[in-house]
Amino acid sequence: MGVAERKLRAKEEMRHRILETARKLFLEKGFEHTSLRNIAEAIEYSPATIYLYFKDKNELFHALHIEGFKMMLEYMQPLTGIPDPFERLVQLSYTYIRFARENPEFYDLMFIMNAPMDALESEEKWAMGDQTFGFVVNLIEECQKTGRFQGKNAYQLAFHCWASVHGLVSLEIRQRTRVCHDEKMRACLVEDSLAYFIDAMSKL
Amino acid sequence: MGVAERKLRAKEEMRHRILETARKLFLEKGFEHTSLRNIAEAIEYSPATIYLYFKDKNELFHALHIEGFKMMLEYMQPLTGIPDPFERLVQLSYTYIRFARENPEFYDLMFIMNAPMDALESEEKWAMGDQTFGFVVNLIEECQKTGRFQGKNAYQLAFHCWASVHGLVSLEIRQRTRVCHDEKMRACLVEDSLAYFIDAMSKL
DNA sequence: GACTTTACTAAACACTGTTCAGTATATTTG
DNA sequence: CAAATATACTGAACAGTGTTTAGTAAAGTC
Numbered sequence A, B: 001m002g003v004a005e006r007k008l009r010a011k012e013e014m015r016h017r018i019l020e021t022a023r024k025l026f027l028e029k030g031f032e033h034t035s036l037r038n039i040a041e042a043i044e045y046s047p048a049t050i051y052l053y054f055k056d057k058n059e060l061f062h063a064l065h066i067e068g069f070k071m072m073l074e075y076m077q078p079l080t081g082i083p084d085p086f087e088r089l090v091q092l093s094y095t096y097i098r099f100a101r102e103n104p105e106f107y108d109l110m111f112i113m114n115a116p117m118d119a120l121e122s123e124e125k126w127a128m129g130d131q132t133f134g135f136v137v138n139l140i141e142e143c144q145k146t147g148r149f150q151g152k153n154a155y156q157l158a159f160h161c162w163a164s165v166h167g168l169v170s171l172e173i174r175q176r177t178r179v180c181h182d183e184k185m186r187a188c189l190v191e192d193s194l195a196y197f198i199d200a201m202s203k204l
Numbered sequence C: 001g002a003c004t005t006t007a008c009t010a011a012a013c014a015c016t017g018t019t020c021a022g023t024a025t026a027t028t029t030g
Numbered sequence D: 001c002a003a004a005t006a007t008a009c010t011g012a013a014c015a016g017t018g019t020t021t022a023g024t025a026a027a028g029t030c
Helices: A002-029 A036-042 A057-081 A085-102 A104-112 A123-145 A154-173 A183-187 A189-203 B002-029 B036-042 B057-081 B085-102 B104-112 B123-145 B154-173 B183-187 B189-203
Strands: none
Touching: A002 A036, A002 A057, A002 A104, A057 A085, A057 A104, A057 A123, A085 A104, A085 A123, A085 A154, A085 A189, A104 A154, A123 A154, A154 A189, A154 B154, A154 B189, A183 A189, A189 B154, A189 B189, B002 B036, B002 B057, B002 B104, B057 B085, B057 B104, B057 B123, B085 B104, B085 B123, B085 B154, B085 B189, B104 B154, B123 B154, B154 B189, B183 B189
């Protein structure tokens, strides 16, 4: 019964091809300016075909949402080599910002846009986000083992870290750093603010 | 020549009417789900009429963008009564969060969405944002007069404050606080994180 | 009363996401 | 092998979007 398997493989391949093309177009022209018809044209199929592989545009978004988290986890991988957990936390902040800057469209999709959140009612879909957040929680807990952050809730503190760095990154991505007219200062606005945050964490 | 004046008044009134209706619909159904045709129908005019008063949808957005900042400044007004500048800064954070929670659609438009930013190439359009940001910068400078934040750049520090609070608020608005499954903890995630921030500022 | 300006609109254009009847091909069955 | 069925795909349509333009009817000016 090799036929059924071949068909299944072809089906998955097609799904993959749609996803690859979607990602390419999204990164080229941004999410707002990429339509299903654009993607369909790129893969040389009719728009209706996409609906045979994805429920709707949101499901396509969500698939990329997951891809984004996988990418981010790859960014985080090298950090496991750093022995001191607090230094690992510091480097995590830098890596997070680097990920956001190198993949602004993905960052947008993962943490700013609300479109892919609509479909995220079912629990299991949160798996990737949970895993990434869990990464931070673990890090905080390891810091606590070395005597840091005593008596603090690890989840609470992880959220605090996330929000602090996200605040910087999201303002930059959405061009709100322009309130600072001095171009030289604007260039290091995020870095300097991050330094304040890290300093505060070290004193916590 | 009262005719020209009356016409001008009527023109402004119409502009106002469109804006009021747009705001009402935006707040009712959200930005994504409000079209120019919806607005046109509500004011009982043709969609094309709106284009006689606003260059395009972005200009309409931008007008509401300004309204949002005016609202926000009103929220901030009572704070001037607080004598201690640091306490004023603390209360500013609370007020900022309250504004965001009471007017999530406006907050979205002002600080998260990128649609209205497209049109914001010309300098003068930044006036309202500048004024609000200036409010924070002044506050930091007043704190410095009482001995706080010595040797720090006021603009830099103001951005840090803004980003810290924005990080919290934007994650909440875009439903990313859901990574925390414990409902009880989720309820005070933002407040507790803000407490960390304020504590850090007091020690700076 | 004729001329011009103003305010407005119907209709179209080029898009968007989405659905569905229909078709051509591939596979299974008698 | 031929007939029946299942699969993969599409053209065309639907209902919506922002935007433009030609044309109209009323108001104001001379």
